[in-house]
Amino acid sequence: MKYYCLIIMCLSIISIFSCKDENNNNNGNNTVLETQILTDFAHILANPNYQDIQAKANTLRIAIQNLNNLSNEENLNLARIAWRETRSSWEKAEGYLFGPVDDYNYDPAMDDWPVNKVDLDSLLASNNPLTLSDIDALPTSLKGFHPIEYVLFGLGGSKIATQLTTREKLYMVSLSQSLYNTTSDLRNSWDVNQSGNFTNQLINAGNGSSRFATRKEAFILIATSMAEICDEVANGKMEEPLAALDSTLQESQFSHNSTADFKNNIIGIQNAYHSKFFDDGHGLNELIVSKNISLDNKIQSQITTALNSFNAINSNYGLAIHTQVVQIHNAQNAINALKVSLEDDLINFIQTNVHD
Amino acid sequence: MRMKIIYILFVSAFVFILSMCRKPELFPDSSYDERLNGGSQTAFDATSHAFSHEFDGLSDYDLSIHEVGDAAFEQTFITAPANINNGLGTVFNNVSCISCHHKDGKGVPNAGLNESSLLMRISFPGESQNGGSIPVPGYGTQIQDKAVFGKRAEASVNITYSFQTYNFPDGTSYQLQAPNYSLTNLYTPISGNHLLSPRLAPPVFGLGLLEVISESDLVSRQDINDNNGDGISGKANYVWDDFENRKMLGRFGLKANTATILTQVAAAYNNDIGITSYVFPKETNHGQIQHDKLLDDPELADSILNAVKFYVQTLQVPARRNVSDPIIIKGKKIFSDAKCSSCHIPTMTTPVNVAFPQMSNQTIHPYTDLLVHDMGPGLADNRNDFLADGNEWRTAPLWGVGLFETVNYPAYYLHDGRARTLTEAIMWHDGEAANSRNYFAQLSTIDREALLKFLKSL
Numbered sequence: 001m002k003y004y005c006l007i008i009m010c011l012s013i014i015s016i017f018s019c020k021d022e023n024n025n026n027n028g029n030n031t032v033l034e035t036q037i038l039t040d041f042a043h044i045l046a047n048p049n050y051q052d053i054q055a056k057a058n059t060l061r062i063a064i065q066n067l068n069n070l071s072n073e074e075n076l077n078l079a080r081i082a083w084r085e086t087r088s089s090w091e092k093a094e095g096y097l098f099g100p101v102d103d104y105n106y107d108p109a110m111d112d113w114p115v116n117k118v119d120l121d122s123l124l125a126s127n128n129p130l131t132l133s134d135i136d137a138l139p140t141s142l143k144g145f146h147p148i149e150y151v152l153f154g155l156g157g158s159k160i161a162t163q164l165t166t167r168e169k170l171y172m173v174s175l176s177q178s179l180y181n182t183t184s185d186l187r188n189s190w191d192v193n194q195s196g197n198f199t200n201q202l203i204n205a206g207n208g209s210s211r212f213a214t215r216k217e218a219f220i221l222i223a224t225s226m227a228e229i230c231d232e233v234a235n236g237k238m239e240e241p242l243a244a245l246d247s248t249l250q251e252s253q254f255s256h257n258s259t260a261d262f263k264n265n266i267i268g269i270q271n272a273y274h275s276k277f278f279d280d281g282h283g284l285n286e287l288i289v290s291k292n293i294s295l296d297n298k299i300q301s302q303i304t305t306a307l308n309s310f311n312a313i314n315s316n317y318g319l320a321i322h323t324q325v326v327q328i329h330n331a332q333n334a335i336n337a338l339k340v341s342l343e344d345d346l347i348n349f350i351q352t353n354v355h356d
Numbered sequence: 357m358r359m360k361i362i363y364i365l366f367v368s369a370f371v372f373i374l375s376m377c378r379k380p381e382l383f384p385d386s387s388y389d390e391r392l393n394g395g396s397q398t399a400f401d402a403t404s405h406a407f408s409h410e411f412d413g414l415s416d417y418d419l420s421i422h423e424v425g426d427a428a429f430e431q432t433f434i435t436a437p438a439n440i441n442n443g444l445g446t447v448f449n450n451v452s453c454i455s456c457h458h459k460d461g462k463g464v465p466n467a468g469l470n471e472s473s474l475l476m477r478i479s480f481p482g483e484s485q486n487g488g489s490i491p492v493p494g495y496g497t498q499i500q501d502k503a504v505f506g507k508r509a510e511a512s513v514n515i516t517y518s519f520q521t522y523n524f525p526d527g528t529s530y531q532l533q534a535p536n537y538s539l540t541n542l543y544t545p546i547s548g549n550h551l552l553s554p555r556l557a558p559p560v561f562g563l564g565l566l567e568v569i570s571e572s573d574l575v576s577r578q579d580i581n582d583n584n585g586d587g588i589s590g591k592a593n594y595v596w597d598d599f600e601n602r603k604m605l606g607r608f609g610l611k612a613n614t615a616t617i618l619t620q621v622a623a624a625y626n627n628d629i630g631i632t633s634y635v636f637p638k639e640t641n642h643g644q645i646q647h648d649k650l651l652d653d654p655e656l657a658d659s660i661l662n663a664v665k666f667y668v669q670t671l672q673v674p675a676r677r678n679v680s681d682p683i684i685i686k687g688k689k690i691f692s693d694a695k696c697s698s699c700h701i702p703t704m705t706t707p708v709n710v711a712f713p714q715m716s717n718q719t720i721h722p723y724t725d726l727l728v729h730d731m732g733p734g735l736a737d738n739r740n741d742f743l744a745d746g747n748e749w750r751t752a753p754l755w756g757v758g759l760f761e762t763v764n765y766p767a768y769y770l771h772d773g774r775a776r777t778l779t780e781a782i783m784w785h786d787g788e789a790a791n792s793r794n795y796f797a798q799l800s801t802i803d804r805e806a807l808l809k810f811l812k813s814l
Contacts, residue, residue, distance in 0.1 A: 098403075098404055102404065102458075102459065103764075103765045103766075105458070105470065105471040108432075108455070108470065108471075109470065112432050112451075113432065114432065114434055114438070114440055114441060115434070116434035116435050116438075116444070116504075117434070117438070118434065118435040118436070118437065118438065118504075118505070119434070119435045119504055119505035122505040122506060123505055126505075139451060139470060139502070140432070140451070140470050141432050141434055141451060210761070211761075211762065213402070213677075217402050217403050220401065220403050221403035221404060221405065224401070224403060224405045225405075235423065235427075236427055240427075246439070248439060248440070249440055351400075
């Protein structure tokens, strides 16, 4: 009988301990991991990414100055490469559009679309001054990436160096300086050496941050931002020119860089999930894999599928909307599947498992 | 025998403990829950995306319309002729909806810059034939302070502030900044004394729910002659709706000068961006020297205007946070004791609407009565807007106010964004709200913080 009592007592004790909600297994280790993920998101991903954008915008600025000084095909090509490089880094940062880039409108200042071609052509045809202060006063549809792209590449990417007018080059010099200044403001807004920087807000989420009352809020914002760029790529940037069969509705139409833009956006999502840019940090994936390995596998697999889907679109996007509709639909479907997992499964996971 | 009893006791205890292992069930939405600011259309998101969630339960078709509207809300308009987003200006205040309503929220109280979200209404003293403001020749009733290339902005709006520091009885200081507005660089002279009224772009979530609150409910809350002697009147602003071609109850705009979401959206396209639509098919500068004279009106497809109207109509309201926090509960009581809730009505119920079940019979917490109140000379624009006189402003809905700092950092409050904190916003209250402001000012430090914490939970 004593054995029965002993067994029952043991079972009781086991059952009492097993009463804890299986989802509510937050502990000191989770707090450490969650804080580490946010820290790495800021230090391993966001800061290096924004520094990279700034550095590449500086290269673009110098390349355009060189083109202004000597307008030959080599310098034109170098400026175009610098534009694509800057664009590539920026599009990756669109995988997590929150914080100062949103608060202070750095996004539309750099990347508004469409280009106001009527006003741009009129401005270039006029005698209006084109100094930096003149450019800074222009509407966003006359500055940033796409007006530079319009002048640098021309309609259909057909511009040659000798076609560049003096005013076009002056315009680009000021545009590229303005772009560089904005990327510097953006980079500084995350720099821990600057007062009020966003890095400290993020890494101190739930621990004195005035922007994030909890770590959960920070993680949900990251996940929501990832899902939103999925929606924008699949259902906006890709869909609008496809639905209208109109290549002029694609964002980077002059450089034929649209497909690269789309893919870099998805790489940005991958970077946000792993907290990585040049280096790998502790990412959201580690939080998920510890509790729901199948969800982590699903998200990682969907990111890979989405990225690989672009390999099948092998002509420029303006042409592909006429000739590779199936491949485009496949890419859209892959991105939309990822979007559903991020906005449903991932956010639900965070809601359930992050407690602070 | 004794062992048998012990055995039974252990078995009973074991069964009892096991029965307690059941996980708690979700609180059903159908039950009352004060977190549900928007009733069933409440978004549980306290991040910077909190104002941008679509209604739950939309059909696939309705969801697709919402998404079309969402995309259109963000589109930048450009100068005509263009094959996309055609028709900016020729004079305008900004280039897209999102440029002023950042993240479906509020704007930035400056003028003339790309991110500026403050516009200036202008009129001559008096009342027009339809009861509204008297337009100024060459300007209409709004200053467009930007222009497309080759045209002139109508004027530059200049804003300067004077600062005054005050102290609460506990010694805590606060500073109020009083704005001064003026116009320079007029593109054509204004003859006669004109009136100005600054307006900062307000958030756009929850408007669908505000639109369906019954007129009789709102009107029943009027007390124009303050018959109950509480110092608070409240007046419904009946306004002329150009599209409906009749007078209607004003609900939207900072002086409740617009009756419907459709008119509000179409008027914003027309006045703020210079885009014509089936509701307002003429440019605001029609007949003026800067008119584009193009035969491209209406510039906005009917379907896009309807989609943007539907988008705004179907944005959820963010949920309250930390409602069981004792300090917030205390702050809520102070809010009531201070009579803030006499105008910022905490709870309303929408009528039954079989055509739109998401908005039907919902208990919502808008913290507004949608009536206009005398807010005192400090906030007065001294410009009538239909029945709203120069001292009167619509009670601002407070749902979501606690997230302004999160969504639209840094946050600005009141009709022109002069208040940088909730404390400043409260201390600007005067007129009918003077007693509530004085109540707040006399609170202990702890109670004042409790009230502010309650507001930040909204």
